[in-house]
Structures are given as structure tokens and as C-alpha cells.
Amino acid sequence: MKPGLSSGRSIAFAVSLLMSAAVHDACARVPAGSTGRTRVTAIAAAVADADRPAEDKARDSARKPAGLLAFAGVSSGMKVADLLPGGGYFTRLFSNVVGKTGHVYAIVPAELLAKKPQAGDAVRAIAAQPSFSNVSVIVSPIASFTTPEPLDMVWTSDNYHDVYGQGAEVGLAFDKAAFDALRPGGVFLVIDHVAEKGSGADVTHTLHRIDPDLIRKQVTQAGFVFEAQSSVLANPADTHQVAVFDPSIRGRTDQVVLKFRKPAR
Numbered sequence: 001m002k003p004g005l006s007s008g009r010s011i012a013f014a015v016s017l018l019m020s021a022a023v024h025d026a027c028a029r030v031p032a033g034s035t036g037r038t039r040v041t042a043i044a045a046a047v048a049d050a051d052r053p054a055e056d057k058a059r060d061s062a063r064k065p066a067g068l069l070a071f072a073g074v075s076s077g078m079k080v081a082d083l084l085p086g087g088g089y090f091t092r093l094f095s096n097v098v099g100k101t102g103h104v105y106a107i108v109p110a111e112l113l114a115k116k117p118q119a120g121d122a123v124r125a126i127a128a129q130p131s132f133s134n135v136s137v138i139v140s141p142i143a144s145f146t147t148p149e150p151l152d153m154v155w156t157s158d159n160y161h162d163v164y165g166q167g168a169e170v171g172l173a174f175d176k177a178a179f180d181a182l183r184p185g186g187v188f189l190v191i192d193h194v195a196e197k198g199s200g201a202d203v204t205h206t207l208h209r210i211d212p213d214l215i216r217k218q219v220t221q222a223g224f225v226f227e228a229q230s231s232v233l234a235n236p237a238d239t240h241q242v243a244v245f246d247p248s249i250r251g252r253t254d255q256v257v258l259k260f261r262k263p264a265r
Contacts (some may be wrong), residue, residue: 002175027035038076043065043066043074046069049064052092056087056092068232068233069115070231071230077098077100077102079105080153081145082094082104082107082155083107083154084109085106086105087123088106091123095132095135099134105135105136105137106127106136108120108123110141112142123137124137143163144173145177145181146179151181151186152189153182155189156186160192160210161192161203163206164214172218173217175218183262189260190215192256193255194238194255195207195209195210199214209240212256215258222259223262225260225263228259229256233255234255238252
């Protein structure tokens with residue numbers, strides 16, 4: 001069921017939760033005008049969609065998708081790239097929010113498929129469904145991906161450390177590919193597990209984390225302007241000293257959410 005077919009009660013409840021979150025998170029403000037309200041409703045409907053997989057819904061309390069999409073500014077008609085989409089958790093949500101006039105490009109790294117041929121199966125299955133006809137899967141080397149049209153947003157969640165871990169030059173090429181794929185004024189949204197301040201590239205392999213300062217340095221070097229940071233996924237109880245897969249912190253890591261913008265001119 002697409003979000004427009006979800007129950008009104010569920011959507012109203014989700015809207016109230018999203019508006020509450022937006023009020024309490026200064027970094028995730030939602031515009032007060034009609035466009036802002038429409039966007040909030042679309043995001044809430046996507047999250048409340050009855051046809052979302054149960055395993056996706058079970059992750060909502062930790063991943064906080066409504067707050068993230070509101071902060072990022074995802075809205076109807078947008079062209080969005082979901083980089084390293086995994087099982088398609090965000091791909092489905094993007095599809096429902098951008099609607100028929102928008103499009104979602106799920107970018108699966110060719111390098112990943114070479115090691116794990118099944119890695120793209122989940123998003124391919126999503127794209128094959130008639131209800132997700134606005135989703136396309138692109139297989140490409142991650143540092144040189146391209147899309148058929150200019151994008152409004154490039155999004156990557158918990159993957160930037162993997163790219164940067166291949167070397168600063170690979171990370172910079174990745175950032176430049178994102179820059180080139182975006183229209184002027186487009187958004188690059190990066191979410192990742194936080195490493196201790198001053199940490200080097202080694203922790204991207206050992207802990208699967210990254211120092212947010214490294215992200216900002218690398219992304220702005222590619223030409224982006226840093227715009228805002230959200231605390232929606234912050235967890236002050238995380239020591240940043242154990243691997244993200246450690247049972248003591250798995251699913252509850254402190255994550256940084258950084259919003260960059262390609263200059264309009």
C-alpha cells in the first residue's frame with residue numbers, strides 16, 4: 001500500500017510525532033508554510049505505510065526515519081540517489097515521499113557485487129515491483145558513479161567510513177562524483193557512526209567509525225558547503241571506542257548527520 005492509501009489515523013499520529021520531533025530538534029526544523037506541512041505529511045505517510053516490511057518498521061525507533069528525512073528536506077518530485085542502499089530501508093521511504101514525479105536511484109557499488117553478488121538483490125526486488133516504478137538500480141564503481149539526470153539529493157547512511165577507508169583519494173573522488181551528480185543547490189546528506197575526535201583512517205576498518213571532522217574536511221574539499229548538523233541520531237552514552245557491531249552498542253551507536261549543499265552558482 002502506498003502512503004496515500006494508509007489509514008488517516010496512522011498518518012495523523014505520525015504527523016504529530018514528526019512535528020514534535022521537528023520542534024525539539026533545532027537542526028531539523030520543518031517550514032511552517034503549506035509546502036512544509038505537505039512534506040511533513042508525505043514523510044509521515046511513508047513511515048506509516050502498512051506495506052513496509054516488518055523488519056524495516058522494527059528498526060524505526062533506532063533509525064528515526066521521519067526526523068532524518070525532514071532534516072534532509074526530502075519532498076515530492078525530488079530526484080534522489082541512495083548510495084549503498086543495503087536492503088532498501090531508505091529506498092522504499094524515498095520512493096513513497098518523492099512520488100510519481102520524482103525518482104530514486106539506488107547506487108550499488110560494482111566492487112561490492114564482485115565480492116557479494118547477492119548484495120543488490122534486495123533493491124532489485126524493490127525496483128521490480130509496480131508500486132516502486134520510480135526506483136532504478138545503478139551498478140557502478142562507487143567513486144565514479146553517474147546518474148541519467150541531475151539530482152536534488154545524494155544520500156548515504158553508515159557507509160561513508162567504508163569509502164574513506166579505501167583511501168583519502170577514493171573518498172575525495174566519491175565526494176566529487178556526488179558533487180557532479182547534483183544540480184546546483186542540491187544536497188549531500190551523510191550519516192555515519194562517530195569515532196573519537198582526531199581518529200585516523202584506521203578506525204574505519206577496526207571500528208567501522210569515522211571522525212566527523214574528517215567527513216567535513218573531505219566533503220568541503222570537493223566543493224560542497226557545510227550547511228547543518230542534526231542530533232537526531234546522537235547517543236552520548238556511546239564511548240566511540242568499540243566496534244559498531246559490538247553487542248554492547250550495536251544498533252545504538254552515536255551517529256553524526258551532516259547536511260552539505262552544492263553552491264547554487
